[in-house]
Amino acid sequence: MAGSxxxxxxxxxxxxxxALIGIAAAVVYFLTIPHDDHAPDLKRVDYQVELxxxxxxxxYPVAAPEGLPSTWxxxxxxxxxxxxxxxxxxxxxxDSQYVQIEQSTQKRADFIDQASQGSSATKNTETIDGxxxxxxxxxxxxxxxxxGTPGSTTVVAGTASLTELAKFVAxxxxx
Numbered sequence: 396m397a398g399s400x401x402x403x404x405x406x407x408x409x410x411x412x413x414a415l416i417g418i419a420a421a422v423v424y425f426l427t428i429p430h431d432d433h434a435p436d437l438k439r440v441d442y443q444v445e446l447x448x449x450x451x452x453x454x455y456p457v458a459a460p461e462g463l464p465s466t467w468x469x470x471x472x473x474x475x476x477x478x479x480x481x482x483x484x485x486x487x488x489x490d491s492q493y494v495q496i497e498q499s500t501q502k503r504a505d506f507i508d509q510a511s512q513g514s515s516a517t518k519n520t521e522t523i524d525g526x527x528x529x530x531x532x533x534x535x536x537x538x539x540x541x542x543g544t545p546g547s548t549t550v551v552a553g554t555a556s557l558t559e560l561a562k563f564v565a566x567x568x569x570x
Contacts, residue, residue, distance in 0.1 A: 455547035492555035
């Protein structure tokens, strides 16, 4: 009989140990791991220095928005002179969607495919501030591509609706 009592203590001790480990794991899970399901707040970037650099260096008029509400947040910027004078400026819209302006002297078809992430041209165009833009859809991003710019290509693309893309286009100033 003495032997079975020892086995019962061992089994009971093991169950108690597992229970304590489970409680400790639950405490760690709920106290130290963030459980927030919304997207992280993106840091606003200042793009004025890069914009001035791009406008001095690029062989085409570089576009950037003017007069957008402060609820549009600039989140990324870069100019790559060695890579086809490639200009990029990305924004988060007020409803947390993404919009970017991309410009380059790279081969037009390849550049549009990269900037729009695989979208294809539609037969639809929009005239915004006297400039004609072709709609692209079907890829990761919808896009508007500026027509009539020999030597460079301008693409406004993102996860935002075509209406939001058009608002962004309307704010663009090219210098």
